[in-house]
Amino acid sequence: MASPLSALLLLALLALPAARDAAQDRVDDGGGYEDEEGEAVEEGEGVLPSPGQRQGSCPSSCTCSPDGAVECAGAGLDSFPASLPADTQLLSLQNNQIEVVPIAALKRVPLLRTLNLQNNLITSAGLPADGFMVLKELQYLYLANNKLTQTPGSLPASLVSADLAANFLTAISPGTFGGKPDLRSVYLHNNRLTNAGIPRDAFLGSDAVETLILSSNSLTRAPLGLPPALQRLHLRNNKLHSLSGGAFDQLRDLRELYLQHNQLNDRSVDAKTFTHSRRLEYLDLSSNNLTLVPRGLPARLVILHLERNAIAALDSQGLGRLRSLEYLLVHSNRVRAHAVGAAAFRNLRRLHTLHLYSNELNRVPRSLPAHIKVLMLLHNTIHEIRAQDFAATPELAELNLSFNRLSTKRLHPRAFTRLSKLASLDLTGNQLTHVPVGLPASLEVLRIQQNHVAVLGNGALSGLPALRELMLSDNALASKTIAPNIWAQLPSLTTLDLSSNALTVVPSSLPASLEYLYLQNNRINSIPEGAFSTTPNIKGIFLRYNRLPPHVKDMFMGLEELQVLDLTGNFDGTPEPGADDGEGGDGEGGDGDEEEGMGNPQKELPQRRRAVERGTSVPRPQKT
Structure with a gap:
């Protein structure tokens, strides 16, 4: 079993690169870090402990493990802890308001391997000039998001990774990163470095550095004299x-x-x-x-x-x-x-x-x-897809042609027939009036939203046994222009989106595979008897903003897999009893009679609707 120290070390090393990547993403999006102030430094003496020797005490606002890990992150500290266990190997002080790092405090923890000081108020005046040199075992140093204007004059030769990102650095001292044979990664993004501030000998003697992040500075050319072992070099967001x-x-x-x-x-x-x-x-x-x-x-x-x-x-x-x-x-x-x-x-x-x-x-x-x-x-x-346009691309699996100027007349009937491996086709935002013919049987996702499709004839969706998602929202479909048994041709369909059309009736003969049905923003005023009798697996029904009367709630009884039912904006704007405030009433609780096998629909459906409107999970029918 791993020791607590090993676990904390692993967590620190996993979490900090993620934090650095998140910081870099903010930089790329034009974001940055908050700036703070710092002050001067104290000096003192320390005594070298033997391994395992416990000297000093654990700060009251920190957590100390017996294996040398001290966790003080976000503890509200405004000064470096005056007393620490002498065998401390990992010290986490990030997310505090520390301004000064006293050399005396560093001398008391000579076995320190990881020091995390990011997100504090430290200035260059608040760092001892060569204070980190007393930490002969230091491998990981995190000083990101402070207010440093100069790099530390010298850092220990044992260093493996250094993060000084998000400060106000204008230059690198040769002693900061040079002469470190074990150094592997240096993070200097989001500073104010210029080419003049990076001397050719800045990394002299640190030939093993593999990762160097210099993004978001003021460089006008690529620096010279970089470590020869570099594998990953970031120079984005410069000049x-x-x-x-x-x-x-x-x-x-x-x-x-x-x-x-x-x-x-x-x-x-x-x-x-x-x-x-x-x-x-x-x-x-x-x-x-x-x-x-x-x-x-x-x-x-x-x-x-x-x-x-x-x-x-x-x-x-x-x-x-x-x-x-x-x-x-x-x-x-x-x-x-x-x-x-x-x-x-x-x-x-x-x-x-x-x-x-x-x-x-x-x-x-x-x-x-x-x-x-x-x-x-x-x-x-x-504006046109010809018969031969994709003839030489038989491996094509995903094709996106959305938001072009395609019309049904300029879409050749054999445009897609040779794409025997096509799984996803997106034709959203064009000028189609019909579903294209000749679609390959391999198709799993078909998107034709925001077109002018007005008719779905008997054969419009034939030959698509693998189709799982069909998106037809924002078209001109009416209930009478959709062939009665057209959905039965889609045995694998799980998601059907017919929202924002001109439907007046919920489609019937839906496939048993269907899980999600989107019908919002239509003109639906009725639900045929047994409309959902063929959909035992349905999980979500979205009927928001239609013209349904209150009694339609009975149509959803028996759908045991149903998780979301959205009827918002129906019932002529009149809320169901108990649906206005979500407290008590017939919508929740009570001792009323229940039908066999499920909760009382007068109680459950308003409860479901309120849950949808609140964005909470929808309760399932109660079994008796």
Whole structure:
């Protein structure tokens, strides 16, 4: 069984990287950290204890384990604890109001391995100049989200990870991160670092660093002299305008490079920029000023982000050598169909995900990758799908054509017939008047919301045995324009959305597989007898804002799997008895008579409706 200290160490090491990632996400979204003040430092002496020796006492607002873990997070402390057990190895002081870290206090815990001081009020004046050097065993130091303007002058050679993110640092001292053979990760994002503030010898003697986060600073070019073992380098949210000059030549093990949200243009990235980055697998160049796919990209790339640039064309010069590429994200650019070269994707035999949405495509590009599985073409101006558009993509499983200009007349009857593996098709937000014909039998999800579909004839949904979700909301369907037994053709259907149409009656002959039925915002004024007799597995019925009379509540008795019933906005606006305040009345409690096998419907249905309106779970019928 793991010791309490081991468990706390594991929790600390798992939680803190997650906190760092969350902080970086806030930075990317334009967020930040709160700023605080700090003060000066005290000095003192300490005595080196032998392992296992207990000296000092546990602070009253903290929790101390016998194995050397002291937990003081969020304890309301405004000063560093004056007394700590001498054998402390893990000290958590995050989320307090500490301003000063006295060297005397550090000397009393010479066995300390993990020190977490993030989210306090510490300034550089509040840190002892070389005070951390007394901690010869220190491996993990967390000082993020304070108000440091300078890095500590020296840190112990034993250091493995240091987090100084979200401060006000403008420069790095050579003694801070240099000369540390065990150092693996350094987090410096969300500071005020400039190129002048990162000397070439900043990491000299720390050749094992694998992760360096410099995002959200004020860098104009990639720093030089970075650790040669780097595998993950974050430079996003800076002011980079050039990557020339051999910036990455010494980083031969680099696998992930984040360059998004900078000022890079076509001249910034030349054919030699990544010459020596032969192991690079992940490259993010999104949100820059590129108009072309950069030349000379590493052949081993697996994921390439180029979204939110000004790219107008795709050709083999930029993409031809990327034989390992699996994900290509080129959405939110200016790509036009005629500017997609016939050989642009020819060598991309591993490419399975292609994002081309929010471009200027007026048709499906020719010569799509043969092994593509996910194709995103939404938010373009595509007005026609021809018979051959997807003929060469038999592996396609997910196709999104939503929010284009497709009409039923310009959708070829054989447009999708060859897609024998297609599982999801999204045609939302087009100009269709009918469900497309020739849909593949493999289809599991079909979305045709926000179109002009007015009729569902007898064969409209035939040949779709695997269909689980059918979304037809915001169309022009009426009860009389839906074939009576059309739903029986869908034996696997679990979700049916017919909301925001012109229905006057709840559909009948629904499949037994159905679990969720969405009918809100129609004109439904009646529920046929036995409408739900074929749906024993139904869990949710949504009839909000229709024209149903009060007596329809009897129609839902016997649906033992029903969890949510939403009848809000029916009954001519008159609430059911007891439904106005949710207290007492006939809606809850009481000793009234009950029918055999279930609770009294006069009690349960108002209770269910109130639960729906409150957002709480819906009670099931009570068994007797």
